[in-house]
Amino acid sequence: MKATAAVCRVQGEPLSIEAIDVREPQHAEVRVQIEFCAICHSDITYAEGGWGGQVPAIYGHEASGVVESVGIGVTDLNVGDRVVVGLLRSCGGCYHCVRNEDHLCRGQFPDDTPFRDDNGLPIVRGLNTGAFASATVVHRSQVALIPDDVPSDAASLLACGVLTGYGSVITTADMAEGATVAVIGLGGVGLSALQAAVDRKASRLIAVDILDSKLEVARRYGADILVNARTENPVLAAREATGGIGPDYVFVTAGSAPAIEQGLAMLRRGGTIVMVGMPPTGMFTELEISNVSDAGQTILGSKMGSGSFARDLPLLIERFRAGALDLASMVSNVYPIEEINEAIAEVNAGSVVRNVIEMPTAQ
Secondary structure, three states, X not given: OEEEEEEEOOOOOOXXXXXXXXXXXXXOEEEEEEEEEEOOHHHHHHHOOOOOOOOOEEOOOEEEEEEEEEOOOOOOOOOOOEEEEEOOOOOOOOOOHHHOOHHHOOOOOOOOOOEEOOOOOEEEEHHHOOOOEOEXXXXXXXXXXXXXXXXXXXXXXXXXXXXXXXXXXXXXXXXXXXXEEEEEOOOHHHHHHHHHHHHOOOOEEEEEEOOXXXXXXXXXXXXXXXXXXXXXXXXXXXXXXXXXXXXXXXXXXXXXXXXXXXXXXXXXXXXXXXXXXXXXXXXXXXXXXXXXXXXXXXXXXXXXXXXXXXXXXXXHHHHHHOOOOOOXXXXXXXXXXXXXXXXXXXXXXXOOOEEEEEOOOOO
16 A cells, blocks of 8 residues: 655654555454544654664654454454554563553553555564554554544544543542642643543643633633742642642653652642653652651553553543543644654653644555
């Protein structure tokens, strides 16, 4: 199949728009015509070389589309099914998968990229997905059905940003109802975490970011206290908002050391901090361990919201239908693939929640 893709040839350089070939799906694989793919900071970190990786590569892992064909062994999907496509894949049989820890799967998958360029040379399927293309091939576990009442552009966000943020609250932390909560960083992940905290009936919800536009979105979602970290001290603001005690939970969705340090500083004794954002490799922070021990605090890491496509996508869709999860307002702009570099620049500037790329039809 012929497709159009945004290809990273040199990390740190703009992506190039190229014609590619996409092979047929093999055993337990699905070929999907991608309709929309949201831009996640993880895509940008790879494209800029922050996590290494081989090039040329096609990134993109937060997508929606239509099943074009299925490989041998895939019996529960049909051509034409509407789906979301993401990077989470599970073998179903490893130590983690049998314990419902799909996000930690260590199963072995064929290392066979489905992409070839015009010269017949392979292009890496970045983040196991390669959805900055009008068609891709992924493992069956990376695909989940979506109903017709979920718009395709907004549905793409379910595959990563929403799954990660919402899941960090509901699954990783299993946040107690009525708790006080701070969310640091209000991109797609942070705003999803904030909506989950509202859904769990947080008694006090503190939203922290450096842009008033994102804080305004958080206010509409139900945040009680808005803190612009450029002009206010988030630690003092969070303490003041909780009677000097500090929040019960802090969700750090910004992938930066200062944000983690602020989160620890504002957390109450006995509280839980959840590190959700993914910083570049080599970023460190310091903490005095005795302080954490003495305060009885819990530090949790949350990969992809401790998520599972099979388990969590139906839940997210149910919350969307119930009006508890606003997807449409998190889509800042929709760009054609030819303008993907401009869309990435906006994401890098922090001026948008989620930019989404619309793909042409693969042939």
